[in-house]
Amino acid sequence: xxxxxGAYVTSQDPFRALAASGPGFAxxxxxxxxxxxxxxxxxxxxxxxxxLTFGAAIxxxxxxxxxxxxxxYLVRENAxxxxxxxxxxxxxxxxxxAFSEGGLKxxxxxxxxxxxAALVVLLLAxxxxxxxxxxxxxxxxxxxxxxxxxxxxxxxxxxxxxxxLNPVTDTLGPSFPSGHTSLAAAFxxxxxxxxxxxxxxxxxxxxxxxxVGLAVAVAAxxxxxxxxxxxxxxxxxxxxxxxxxxxxxxxxxxxxxPQEA
Numbered sequence: 500x501x502x503x504x505g506a507y508v509t510s511q512d513p514f515r516a517l518a519a520s521g522p523g524f525a526x527x528x529x530x531x532x533x534x535x536x537x538x539x540x541x542x543x544x545x546x547x548x549x550x551l552t553f554g555a556a557i558x559x560x561x562x563x564x565x566x567x568x569x570x571x572y573l574v575r576e577n578a579x580x581x582x583x584x585x586x587x588x589x590x591x592x593x594x595x596x597a598f599s600e601g602g603l604k605x606x607x608x609x610x611x612x613x614x615x616a617a618l619v620v621l622l623l624a625x626x627x628x629x630x631x632x633x634x635x636x637x638x639x640x641x642x643x644x645x646x647x648x649x650x651x652x653x654x655x656x657x658x659x660x661x662x663x664l665n666p667v668t669d670t671l672g673p674s675f676p677s678g679h680t681s682l683a684a685a686f687x688x689x690x691x692x693x694x695x696x697x698x699x700x701x702x703x704x705x706x707x708x709x710x711v712g713l714a715v716a717v718a719a720x721x722x723x724x725x726x727x728x729x730x731x732x733x734x735x736x737x738x739x740x741x742x743x744x745x746x747x748x749x750x751x752x753x754x755x756x757p758q759e760a
Contacts, residue, residue: 557748563741567676570734571657574675584728591723592664600724607720609713610679612647615686619643622690638750639689646685646742650678650735665725676734677718677727684714684739685746692747714739 573580608614619639626635659675691710695703718732727735 557744561741563737563744566737567653567734567741570730570737571653571675574657574659574728574730580730584730587722587729588662588664588725592725595723595725603720603724606716607679607724610677610683610717610721612682615643615682618686618690622693626693634750635693638746639686639693641749642685642689642743642746643682645746646681646739647678649742650676650681650738653734653738654678659728659731662725662728667726671726674727675731676738677721677731678735679721680714680718680727680732680735681739681742683717684736685743686739687711687713688740688743689746692743 574584623636623639626632653676654673657675658673661671661674687710691706695706698706714736718736721727721732721735722729
C-alpha cells in the first residue's frame, strides 16, 4: 500500500506536469501556489489574533472576579482598607465645591439605570440599521441586565453601609459594589466592542480608551459625591469588565454574522 501511495503521489508531481504542459501551465501553477500560501498566512494570522483575543477576555474575566472576591474580603477584615476608604472620602468631601459637585452629578448620570437604558436603545437602533443582527441585541441585553442582577445580589450579600458624609445616602441601599460603576463599565465596553467592528486600529483604540475613561469617570464621581467608598467603585469596575468579558466570550468576541466585515 505504501508503494502504491508513493507511486500515486509521484504521478501527481506538479513539476512533472509542468514539464509536459508548457509555460502557460507553469504560470497557472505558480499563481495557485502563491494564492494558497497567502491564504494559509492569512488564516494563521486570523487564528492567532482570535486566540489572543480569547485569552485576553479570559484573563479579564478571571482577574475581575478575583478582584471582586479579594475586595469583598478586605472591606470586612482589613483595617487598613477601611482607613484608605475613610481618608479618600474625607479628601473628596474637603475638596468639593458647588461647581465640582454640579459637574460630578452630570458625569455620574452616565451610570444611571435610566440613562444607560436610553443609550442601549440608541446603540441597538444604530447597529440594527447597519447590520440587522439579532445576536447583537442579545449580547447587549445580557451584558447590561446580567451585570445589574449580579451587582444587586452581591449588595444584598455584603450589606455594606455607605459613607455618612452625604445625607442622601440614607435613602440608598447597600454600598458594595457600586452599581453605577459596574453598569457603566459593562455597557461602555460592550458599546466600544460593537462600534469598533470594521474599523482600523486607531479607531478601535480610541473607542476602547473612551469606554475605560467613561467608566473610571463614573467611578470617581461616585466617590467624590460621597455616595460610595473607594473600594466600592474598584469592585464595580472589576465586576463590570469581568461580566463584559464573559459575555464577549459567550457571544464569540464580536457578535456578528459571517458576512459582516
